[in-house]
Amino acid sequence: MNVHVSPEPNMYRYDEFDRSFVDARVAQFRDQVARRLDGTITEDEFKPMRLMNGLYHQLHAYMLRVAVPYGTMSSRQLNVLADIADKYDRGYGHWTTRQNIQYNWIKLEDTADILDRLAGVEMHAIQTSGNCIRNTTTDAYAGAAADELADPRPVCELIRQWSSLHPEFTYLPRKFKIAVTGSPNDRAAVRVHDIGLRMHLNEQGERGWEVLVGGGQGRTPMVAVTVRDWLAEADLLPYLTAVMRVYNLIGRRDNKYKARIKILVHEMGAEAFSAAVEKEFADAQMETVEVDARELARISSYFAAPAWETLAAFVPEIEEKKLADREFRQWLAANTAAHKVPGYTIVNASFKPAGGIPGDATSGQMRAVAALADKYSFGEVRVTHAQNLTLPHVRTSDLIEVWGELNSQGLAEANIGLIGDIISCPGLDYCALATARSIPVAQEISTRFADIKRQHDVGPLKLNISGCINACGHHHVGHIGILGVDKKGKEFYQITLGGSSAENASIGKILGPGFGADEIAGAVETVVDTYLNVREQGEEFLQTYRHLGAAPFKEALYASH
Amino acid sequence: MNDVTEDCSEYVVTANEVLSGNTVFRSADETWVRGIDGAVVLKCEDTGFVALGDAQKDEQANIVMGAYLVEVSRESGAIRPVHIRERIRALGPTVRADLAQVAQGFSTREVVDQ
Amino acid sequence: MPVIENNRIVEDVWTHLEDRDSARDRSMIIVPLARLQEVLADWPAGHRGLGVDVPNDVDVDQLTPHLARFDIVTLNFPGFADGRAFSQARSIRHTDHYGGTIRARGSFLPDQYGFLLQSGVDSFEVSDRFALEEWIRHADAVPATYQRDYATGGLATRPFAEAGAWPEQPHYG
Secondary structure, eight states, rough: OOOOOOOOOOOOOHHHHHHHHHHHHHHHHHHEEEEEHHSOOOOHHHHHHHHHTTEOSSSSSSEEEOOOOOGGGEEEHHHHHHHHHHEEEEEESEEOOSOOEEEEEEHHHHHHHHHHHHHHHTTTOSSSSSSSSSOOOOOOOTTTTTOOSSSHHHHHHHHHHHHOOSSSSSOOOOBOOOEEEEESSSOGGGGGGGGGEEEOOTTOOOEEEEEEOOBTTTTSOOOEEEEEEEEEEGGGHHHHHHHHHHHHHHOOOOOGGGHHHHHHHHOHHHHHHHHHHHHHHHHHHOOOHHHHHHHHOOOHHHHOOOOOOOSSSSOHHHHHHHHHOHHHHHHHHHHEEBBTTTTEEEEEOOOOTTTTOOOOOOOHHHHHHHHHHHHHHHEEEEEOTTEEEEEEEEEEEGGHHHHHHHTTTTTSSSTTTTTTSEEOOOOGGOTTTTOOHHHHHHEEEEHHOHHHHHHHHHOOEEEEEESTTTTTTTGSSEEEEEEEEETTEEEEEEEEOOOOOOOSSOOOOSSOOOOOOTTTHHHHHHHHHHHHOOOOOOOOOOHHHHOOOHHHHHHHEEEEE | OOOOOOOOOEEEEEEEEEOOOOOEOTTSSSEEESGGGOOOOOOOHHHHHHHHHHHHHHHTTTTTEEEEEEEEETTTTTTEEEEEHHHHHOOOOTGOOOOSSOSSSOOHHTTTTO | OEEEEEEEEEEOEEEOOOTOOTTTOOOOOEEGGGHHHHHHHHHHHTTTOOEEEEEEOOOGGGGGGGGGGOSEEEESSSSSOTTHHHHHHHIIIIOOOOEEEEEEEEEOOOGHHHHHHHTOEEEEEEOSSOHHHHHHHHSSSSOOSOHHHHHTOOBBBBOOOSOOOOOOOOOOO
């Protein structure tokens, strides 16, 4: 009998300490639920507790957000996520813009059991909500990307542990999000996070971190400021502690919409804020430094490279298929990326079928990707910020099979990074905070642009849709952003242009008056057609916008009105 | 002066079950039902607030949470919320007709086109 | 209000100084921070029995030069979600090495008891809403902590990795 054993991917594995931690946390939550139900604690008191275990109450039901730390998971974990979808939800889940997964139809009475099931595969929902430090996110291509300096995930894991149930920083003014990049091509959006960390070398060639603070989206989008050009890795946790302490003590608590650290940095000014952090950093004792270095070394050993085969970069079979099969060629061009090891390729699974719900995954699709990971990617899968999945380490010679299998699951639409790869929050169809629906807008736009050849002709274009000003769809950093609002009881949509979360981060600017639900998709199409008319040879959308400004787009949309 | 023929809106009382999270509506026999079709309709806000006050006993007993009034109107005889958010909450996500909250024969996509 | 120390209810030996009262010839009093200079001016040298009550929105650095004179510092929770007192406690206890009693007052929950202990609080003025057992049960509801230098008795921290040379820079794959 053949017993299929999933390969153990090279990622952090819990030891007994981690397991006892997460088991105790589940038991604690079970107790908190019981005390809620018997009235020992009120809903107002219980709410922050359940939020700290990722349990929201949304428009229709409880929603559980499970952490996928820095977007990395094993096939075994992905299979359990599929089982949870089937047993406790309606057979599907949703990949989020911070590399987590959300289930929309959860019951409170089942939640502790779900958390137990997750703990069994070293997963949890700790701190995926609440006014605490959230999931630390990074590049979905970490450990695989050709352009990365080094794998940032050991540092992400160090931060994850440090931030878990931190006694001092669990009752912050507001939520806190940290992002880390190990590549100069920032796929982690470090400039629009509360803290962003960018790995780079100093003049002595030593590896360290640029510390950026105060980026964010929501109602007042801002790009972060640099508080430290270069921080030695050994100083990371003490420095982060200093930032958190300053924020915890003097971050605003009078107004929920002014409580993020970006407001504090903005109101104090970057210089005064940096000075406050440096003073705190100098005051605090450094006894943890030696400990941290040991911890990081221990954690890093889990992220040692998989057992690469020595392979040729050039695979004739693939090259031939590329020439012969247009669809395969398009898929390669859009959905794959260069791997640092010759003979390997990074493969993306697109959860953006034309006319479909962006980022939703059936349990069947989850299991299919898990099986692909087992067979072709050392058992490893990543969740991306764009609500897709990545198989990070696929042998180039296996690409045809992988493509075929993804295709059979509806996960091979060749639209990654193109206009069809829409990032959309769940919006008013699911979310209690929303002011407008976002998914139907995404569906209509992706239907209009279903033609893959047309998408490839348009080229790289990030389209982000948010159903309210909380901006969970990250529309501020979309090349084209759409914000859904309520105008006299009707859904209404504003367009922003020119946002970017990459190295030259920018916040999109509102183009002009908004559009009704039946006009918005057409308006977006007009924007894209305008770009096609005015672009220079080889110029991508964002470049054209930065080059020409809003004028041609305004004219196309509004001049004839 | 109270005018008994005063023209005022109709309401239902809604809440969420604590254990399940389900959207529920207050029925005529003072229980909580899943579909809005089973809700008792209250004429005028004053009547609504009285019913809401009654419902709050169940909040204190930790059976439901967050009870409030939803303005409704009649559409082909059926009770339907007036505001789009409440419609979606009562009927289900417009993008997943298979997850509709109410009995079949009813297209959630249709009702939000007002 | 009951006071909990060392997981037991203890007699509260302290009194908060009333607004218009003089501190002269008093002992075992906790004075509001706003009146500190006034009280200290009159306080006999070497006289113990003095505490200070600190609002949660002030910079505790101003206390640093005077800490040796206090047997107790009281910190405040206007609401349980307002976590500033955790950082104040940490600053006083850890950065300033304060050896006296740090007491939490106001609105905080048993679920925060363990975090308060870890942050350096060792005395708790609680409402009578929750029984003592409810409080002390939460001291180690999660019996392990990743915060090695916040740990307080009873909480496990990760055992150190096996001794041996570790690389100067972490080894990346």
